[in-house]
Amino acid sequence: MCATCGCSADGSVTMHVPGQEDNHDHSHEHDHSHSNGKRIVDVEQDILQQNNLLAERNKGYFDAKNILALNLVSSPGSGKTTLLEKTLTDLKGQLEFAVIEGDQQTTNDADRIHATGTKVTQINTGKGCHLDAHMVLHAVQGMKPKNDSVLFIENVGNLVCPAMFDLGEKERVVIISVTEGEDKPLKYPDMFYTSTLCIVNKIDLLPYVPFNIDKVKENALKINRNLQIIEVSCTTGEGLQEWYSWLKSKVLAPETV
Amino acid sequence: MHELSIVMSIIDIAKQQMEGADATIIEEIELEIGDLSGIEPQSFEFAWKEAVKNTPLQFAERKINYVEGLATCLDCMIDFSVKQLYDACPVCGGHFLNIKKGKELKVKSLVVN
Numbered sequence: 001m002c003a004t005c006g007c008s009a010d011g012s013v014t015m016h017v018p019g020q021e022d023n024h025d026h027s028h029e030h031d032h033s034h035s036n037g038k039r040i041v042d043v044e045q046d047i048l049q050q051n052n053l054l055a056e057r058n059k060g061y062f063d064a065k066n067i068l069a070l071n072l073v074s075s076p077g078s079g080k081t082t083l084l085e086k087t088l089t090d091l092k093g094q095l096e097f098a099v100i101e102g103d104q105q106t107t108n109d110a111d112r113i114h115a116t117g118t119k120v121t122q123i124n125t126g127k128g129c130h131l132d133a134h135m136v137l138h139a140v141q142g143m144k145p146k147n148d149s150v151l152f153i154e155n156v157g158n159l160v161c162p163a164m165f166d167l168g169e170k171e172r173v174v175i176i177s178v179t180e181g182e183d184k185p186l187k188y189p190d191m192f193y194t195s196t197l198c199i200v201n202k203i204d205l206l207p208y209v210p211f212n213i214d215k216v217k218e219n220a221l222k223i224n225r226n227l228q229i230i231e232v233s234c235t236t237g238e239g240l241q242e243w244y245s246w247l248k249s250k251v252l253a254p255e256t257v
Numbered sequence: 258m259h260e261l262s263i264v265m266s267i268i269d270i271a272k273q274q275m276e277g278a279d280a281t282i283i284e285e286i287e288l289e290i291g292d293l294s295g296i297e298p299q300s301f302e303f304a305w306k307e308a309v310k311n312t313p314l315q316f317a318e319r320k321i322n323y324v325e326g327l328a329t330c331l332d333c334m335i336d337f338s339v340k341q342l343y344d345a346c347p348v349c350g351g352h353f354l355n356i357k358k359g360k361e362l363k364v365k366s367l368v369v370n
Contacts, residue, residue, distance in 0.1 A: 047266050186343055221352070225353050
């Protein structure tokens with residue numbers, strides 16, 4: 001059993017650091033036999049409690065080290081990794097970064113991030129459809145992000161499942177591209193409800209697609225009136241300055257308790 | 258299919274509670290699931306059937322109390338029931354809501370032996 005979080009590590013989640021190979025397996029066998037009469041146990045326990053406790057633990061670690069942890073969520077193909085590549089390259093020398101990549105399989109995304117010279121860990125969730133706080137805990141233990149850095153956690157491309165799992169992030173950023181439907185916020189409301197920033201990507205393609213950007217904003221704001229929206233194109237660079245300013249404002253803002 | 262992770266968490270909680278109560282059999286489990294909790298009942302059912310095999314919950318009777326969504330409109334301060342997070346206030350048509358009920362996701366109780 002894992003000494004820090006009590007995990008039984010019985011899933012098929014694996015961690016990879018480009019340039020080195022490590023593996024970490026442990027199992028836990030545990031038998032009991034007792035007997036007694038029939039009785040009711042009042043449990044009243046949140047089903048996500050274990051995840052939420054580990055998320056709080058991650059949050060404490062990030063706060064103590066003044067790490068800005070951002071959970072990036074979107075459907076597959078909306079351009080999360082490209083946005084990260086662009087950001088890591090453009091802000092190199094201005095901010096310190098680390099990246100956790102989540103995908104079911106392959107280290108392709110981590111390899112792309114590694115090529116920018118940024119510290120990265122790939123989590124392969126196997127059949128899992130989302131990252132959880134436990135996976136992030138172990139990834140962070142391995143990578144040890146620097147104090148005052150920005151930690152991007154690129155979740156598995158999926159607008160449904162990751163919504164329920166707090167990773168301990170400071171902010172959740174949902175990315176949508178103009179090649180998707182403008183009703184996406186309504187179809188996947190939980191993700192838009194729990195995010196603080198929405199990035200609309202690929203706006204250079206607006207002349208070629210029937211995507212009404214005002215409509216998508218209207219739909220997103222119906223779910224979350226406080227959602228901030230930034231339009232960008234990673235191809236032309238349009239709007240990226242606004243995203244960088246948002247990022248820098250979050251890094252500079254000291255946590256007040 | 259995050260419902261599978263949810264069922265796995267329920268199994269963990271149930272096992273812990275069963276062991277804590279010095280019992281070996283779970284006869285009943287009572288859950289509370291809000292309509293806005295992000296759980297799709299059909300997927301949950303499918304995940305449940307597969308996941309509980311060979312666990313103490315395999316033969317347990319399962320009761321689910323579904324909780325309907327309830328929101329307060331923060332502009333006119335009235336309460337109304339919601340099916341979706343983007344539902345509009347029936348009075349002002351606004352979307353500035355505080356969700357009061359419907360997000361529940363809990364193991365309420367067990368009957369053990």
